[in-house]
Amino acid sequence: MKYIIAIIKPFKLEEVREALSAIGVQGITVTEVKGHGRQRGHTEFYRGAEYAVSFVPKVKIEVAVESALAAKVVEAIQTAGKTGQIGDGKVFVLPLEDAIRVRTGETGASAL
Amino acid sequence: MERLEITKRRIIPPLLGAGLGLLTMASNAFAAAPVPNKGDTAWMLVATAFVVMMTYPGLALFYGGLVRSKNVLSILMQVTTTFCMIAILWVLFGYSVAFTNGSGALAPFVGGFSKAFLAGVDPTTLATTFSKETYLPEYVYVIFQMTFACITPALIIGAFAERMKFSAVLIFMFIWFCFSYLPMAHMVWWWAGPDAYTLAQANLDNIKAAVGDASATDFLAKLAAAGADKAKIAEVLSSYSDAAGAMNGWLYNKGALDFAGGTVVHINAGVAGLVAAIMCGKRIGLNKEPMAPHNLVTTLIGTGLLFVGWFGFNAGSNLEANGSAALAFLNTILGTCGAALAWSAAEWVTRKHASLLGAASGAVAGLVAITPACGFVGPMGAIAVGAIAAVICYTAVLKLKPLFGYDDALDVFGVHGIGGMVGAILTGVFVSPALGGVGLVNYAAADNTTSVAPYVMSAQLWSQSQAVLTAIILSGVVSFIALTICKYTVGLRVDEQTEREGLDIAEHGERAFN
Numbered sequence: 001m002k003y004i005i006a007i008i009k010p011f012k013l014e015e016v017r018e019a020l021s022a023i024g025v026q027g028i029t030v031t032e033v034k035g036h037g038r039q040r041g042h043t044e045f046y047r048g049a050e051y052a053v054s055f056v057p058k059v060k061i062e063v064a065v066e067s068a069l070a071a072k073v074v075e076a077i078q079t080a081g082k083t084g085q086i087g088d089g090k091v092f093v094l095p096l097e098d099a100i101r102v103r104t105g106e107t108g109a110s111a112l
Numbered sequence: 113m114e115r116l117e118i119t120k121r122r123i124i125p126p127l128l129g130a131g132l133g134l135l136t137m138a139s140n141a142f143a144a145a146p147v148p149n150k151g152d153t154a155w156m157l158v159a160t161a162f163v164v165m166m167t168y169p170g171l172a173l174f175y176g177g178l179v180r181s182k183n184v185l186s187i188l189m190q191v192t193t194t195f196c197m198i199a200i201l202w203v204l205f206g207y208s209v210a211f212t213n214g215s216g217a218l219a220p221f222v223g224g225f226s227k228a229f230l231a232g233v234d235p236t237t238l239a240t241t242f243s244k245e246t247y248l249p250e251y252v253y254v255i256f257q258m259t260f261a262c263i264t265p266a267l268i269i270g271a272f273a274e275r276m277k278f279s280a281v282l283i284f285m286f287i288w289f290c291f292s293y294l295p296m297a298h299m300v301w302w303w304a305g306p307d308a309y310t311l312a313q314a315n316l317d318n319i320k321a322a323v324g325d326a327s328a329t330d331f332l333a334k335l336a337a338a339g340a341d342k343a344k345i346a347e348v349l350s351s352y353s354d355a356a357g358a359m360n361g362w363l364y365n366k367g368a369l370d371f372a373g374g375t376v377v378h379i380n381a382g383v384a385g386l387v388a389a390i391m392c393g394k395r396i397g398l399n400k401e402p403m404a405p406h407n408l409v410t411t412l413i414g415t416g417l418l419f420v421g422w423f424g425f426n427a428g429s430n431l432e433a434n435g436s437a438a439l440a441f442l443n444t445i446l447g448t449c450g451a452a453l454a455w456s457a458a459e460w461v462t463r464k465h466a467s468l469l470g471a472a473s474g475a476v477a478g479l480v481a482i483t484p485a486c487g488f489v490g491p492m493g494a495i496a497v498g499a500i501a502a503v504i505c506y507t508a509v510l511k512l513k514p515l516f517g518y519d520d521a522l523d524v525f526g527v528h529g530i531g532g533m534v535g536a537i538l539t540g541v542f543v544s545p546a547l548g549g550v551g552l553v554n555y556a557a558a559d560n561t562t563s564v565a566p567y568v569m570s571a572q573l574w575s576q577s578q579a580v581l582t583a584i585i586l587s588g589v590v591s592f593i594a595l596t597i598c599k600y601t602v603g604l605r606v607d608e609q610t611e612r613e614g615l616d617i618a619e620h621g622e623r624a625f626n
Contacts, residue, residue, distance in 0.1 A: 046404050047469050047523060048509045053402075 001096035001109065002070040006061045007035060007089040008081040013059050019080035020063065023072050027112065029062040039087035056087060064099050066109050148238055148247045155433035156252045162424025163259035167195055167266050170421050174414025174476075175270050178522050181406040182614025183274045184624045190269045190278065194285050195262045201289060202258040203230050209290075210297040211257065213359045220362035222295050223302065230254065240305035241431040244560050248431060256428060257297070264293055264377045270522030271385030272392045274403075275605050278619045280598040287594035288384060292587045296376045300368060300579060302361040306562075309555035311335055311352050322356040331355070335558060345558065353556035367552075367572065368579035369543060371440065372429035374484025374536040379583040382529020385520060387591035392604050394519035396611050408469055415472040419448060422479050426486040439550070440486040443494035444479065447486070450498030451478020458506045470506075477505040477527050481535030488539055490548025497542060501534040533580050540576035544569055 008016055010032070017028060034055035041054040065073050074091050082088050101111040172191040176184045198206070208227035215224055227233060239253035240246070265285045272281075307315065308322040311331060319328040331352045338344035357365055363375075370376060395403065405411060426444045430437040455474025456466035481501030482494055489497060509526035513519070520526060543549035544567060552565035552572075598604050605611070610618035617623060 044404060045463055045465065045467060047467075047473055048513060048526075049403065051402055051404055 001099060001112065002065055002067050002073075003094040003096040004061075004063050004065065004070065004073055004077075004091060005094065006077045006081065006091040007033070007058050008061065008077070009083065009088060010057055010059045012081045012083070013061070016061060016077055016080040019076040020073065023076055024069070025063050025065060025073060027063065031060045031062075033058050033060045037087070037090065058089060064096055064112055066112060146238060146245065146247050148249045148252075149432070152241065152246065152432045153248055153252055155437070156248055156256055156428060156431065159424035159428025160252070160256045160259055162421045163256070163263065163428065164421075166418050166421030166425060167191065167259070167263040170414050170417030171263065171266055172414065173410050174418060174472075175273065175522055177407040177410030177412075177414060178270075178405045179273050180403060180614070181624060182616055184406065184616065185620055185622055186278070186615035187269060187273060189620055190281050191266050193278075193282060194266045194269070197282065197285065198262045198265060198289055199258055201286070202261050203254070204228065206261055206289070206294055207254050207257065209294045210261075211253075211302055214298070219359055220365070221299055223298050240307060242306060242436075243432060244306045244310060244555075244562070246306075246432060253431075260373060260377060260425070261289065261293060261297070264373075264381050265289055267377070267381035267524060267528055268384045268388060271389040271520045271524040273521040274615065275395050275611055276388070276392055277598075277603055277606050278615075279602045280604050283598050283602065284388070284591075284594045287597065288587075288590055291594075292380055292384065292590040293376070296380050296583060296586060299361040299363040299582065300370050300376050301364065302359075303364050304356050304360060306555050308356045309353060309557065310560060311349060311556065311558055312560075319356075323352075323358075327355060349556040349558065353554075356556075363579045363582060366578050367575040369488055369539050369572070369576065370484045370536065370579060371487035371539075372426045372483045374480070374532045374539065375579045375583040378480045378483060378528040378532030379536065379580060380532075380587045382525045382527075382532055383584050383587040384591040385524030386518065386529060387588055388595060389520040389525070390518045391592070391595045391599070392519075394517075395521065396608060398519055405469065408472075412468060412472055415475055419475060419479065422448075422483075426483060430487055436487055436550075439491075442491055443482055443486040443489060446491055446494040447482030447498035447501075448475050448478040450495035451475060451481065451502035452498075454499040454502035455506050458503055473509070473523070473527060474502045474506070477502045477531045480528050480531035481505075481538065484532070484536045485539040485542060488549055489542035490550070493542030493548050497535060497538045500538060501531050504534050505531050532583075536576050536580050537573065540572040541569065543567070543572065 006016070013030065020028060035058050036054055036056050039056055041052065041056055044051045044053055061077070063073060070093055074093065077091050098107060099111040100107050168191065169188075172188050175191070176187045179187055205225060205228045207230065208225050209223050212223040212226045213219065214222050233250050233254065235249060235251060237250040238247040239250045241248060265288060268285075268288070269281070304322050307318045311319065313332060316328060316332075319331070322328075323331065331348065334348045335345065335352075338348050363370075368375070397403070422444055423441055427437045427441040430440050452471045452475040455477065456471045459470040460466040478498035478501060481497050482489075485494065485497050505527050508530040509523050512526060541547065543551065545551040552567050554563045554565035557563060595604060606615065606618065
C-alpha cells in the first residue's frame with residue numbers, strides 16, 4: 001500500500017477530487033495549509049507595519065491506495081492539478097505499513 | 113483708536129464649545145421663570161446617546177479588530193470597564209470638579225466639590241448654553257459631559273494594547289481621569305455662561321451671582337454714568353466682562369477655541385498614550401512576528417459607529433438644536449471625507465495600494481482634527497482641516513514609531529495626539545471670517561445681544577498653542593506619575609508567558625472564538 005500526499009493550489013481541489021474518483025479512489029483527506037516552494041509571497045501593509053507574507057495558501061490532499069494504483073493516482077493528481085505556473089505544488093509517495101477500518105476492524109487492502 | 117485698543121487688550125470670552133454657565137436662580141426678573149428649551153433638550157439627549165455609542169461599541173470594535181485575536185476580549189473588557197468606572201466617578205465628583213467654580217489660587221484650573229454626588233442637581237435645575245436666555249436641564253449637561261469623560265480615557269487603551277495588566281489599566285485610568293481629564297475640561301470649557309455677560313438692570317440676579325452684590329451695583333452705576341458715550345460704554349463692558357469671567361477656566365480666558373474637545377479629549381489622550389506606550393515597552397516579537405489586525409471588518413464597523421456617533425459629539429457640543437449645530441454636523445462629515453480621501457491618496461502614491469485600514473484611519477484622523485474646529489470653521493475650511501490633518505497623521509504614523517522606537521500599538525498618539533494638535537492649531541486659522549469661519553463672539557453687552565469680537569490670527573494661534581502645550585504637559589506629567597505608581601504597585605505589564613498566550617485567556621479566562 002502507498003500513502004500519497006499532494007500539495008495543490010486550492011482552486012484545483014474539486015478537479016483533482018473528481019479525477020481521483022474517476023480512477024476508483026474513494027477515501028480522501030483534505031487540509032488547508034500554508035507553504036511555499038519557489039513561489040514568492042506578497043507584502044501586506046497595515047498602517048505603518050509592513051509584513052512580508054512568504055507563505056501562500058495551499059490545499060493538502062492525502063489518500064491511501066494499493067501499490068498497483070499509486071502510479072495512476074500520481075498521474076491523475078498531476079494532470080488535474082497542473083496550471084503550468086509556479087506554485088502548482090508537489091506529490092509525495094510514501095510506503096504505507098497498514099490500514100484499519102474503524103467500523104469493522106478490516107485491515108490491509110480491504111480497509112482502503 | 114482708544115476703543116480699538118480696549119477691545120484688543122483682552123480677548124473677550126469668545127464662543128466656545130461645550131461650556132457650562134451658572135444659572136443661579138430658578139426665577140429672576142431678567143427671564144421670567146426660565147424654562148429649558150424642549151427642542152434643544154430633545155436633541156441633546158439624542159446627541160448624548162450617540163456619544164455613548166461612539167465608545168460602546170464604536171471604539172471597542174474599532175480597536176478590537178486591530179489587535180490579534182488572542183487579545184480582542186482584553187480590549188473590549190478594558191473599554192467596558194473604563195466606561196463604567198468613569199461614568200460613576202463622574203457623578204461622584206467628576207462633574208463637580210470640572211464644572212463648578214473653584215476656590216482660591218486653583219480656581220482657574222479646577223472646580224470644587226459643591227456638586228459632589230450631584231448635590232443640588234435635580235430635574236428642575238438648569239444649565240446655560242451659548243445663547244442668552246436659553247437653557248437645558250442640568251441633568252442633560254451632566255450626562256452629555258459624562259460621555260466625553262468616558263470616551264477620553266478609553267482612547268488611551270489602544271496605545272498599551274496587548275500587554276498591560278488589567279489591574280494597572282484601571283488604576284491608571286482612575287488617576288489620569290482625576291488629574292488630567294478633569295483639570296483640562298475645567299480649564300478649557302468652564303465659563304460663567306452667556307447670561308452673566310449682560311450688563312443690564314433687568315439681569316441683576318445673574319450679575320450679582322457673577323461678581324457679587326457690591327460690584328454688581330458698582331458696574332451698573334458706571335454703565336449708567338457712561339450715558340450714550342460708546343467708548344465709555346465699551347470700557348465699562350470690557351472691565352465688567354473681565355470681572356464676570358474671573359472664575360472661568362484658565363485656557364477659556366486665554367481665548368482658546370475648542371468646540372468639542374480637540375485638546376481636552378484628543379491631545380490629552382494621545383499624549384497619555386505616547387507616555388504609556390514608552391513606559392510599557394514594546395510588545396514581545398514586535399517587527400519579527402506577525403501582528404496584523406485579526407478582523408478589519410470589525411474595525412470598519414467600529415469606524416462607522418464612531419463616525420455616526422461623532423455627530424452627537426460635535427454637533428451636540430453646540431448645546432442647541434439650531435443652524436450652528438447643523439454647521440458642526442456638516443463640518444464633521446466634510447472633515448472626515450476630506451481626511452479619508454487624503455489618507456487613501458497618500459497611501460496610493462507612497463505604497464501603491466489604498467487600503468481599507470488606511471481609509472478608516474484617515475476618517476478617524478479627520479474626525480479628531482475637526483473636533484475642535486467643527487463649530488468655528490466654514491465647510492470649505494472643514495475639508496481643508498481634514499485633508500491636512502490626514503496627511504500629517506499619515507506621515508506621523510509611518511515615521512514617528514520607527515524613528516523613536518516606541519510601540520504605540522494602535523497609533524493613539526499618531527492619530528489622536530497629532531490629529532488633535534493639528535486640528536487645534538488649524539481651528540485658530542480657519543475660524544477667520546476671511547476663510548469662511550464664524551469668527552469670534554463678544555458676549556458682553558448692555559442688553560440681550562452679542563457682537564462680533566475682533567479676530568487677529570496671530571493672537572488666536574497663540575491662544576490655541578497655549579491650550580495645546582498645556583494639554584501636552586499636563587497629560588504627559590500626570591500619565592508618567594500614574595504609570596509609575598502602577599509600576600511599583602501592581603506592575604505595568606503581564607509576564608512573557610501571559611503575553612504569548614494572549615491576554616484573553618490569561619487575564620480574563622475566556623476565548624473570543626471557539
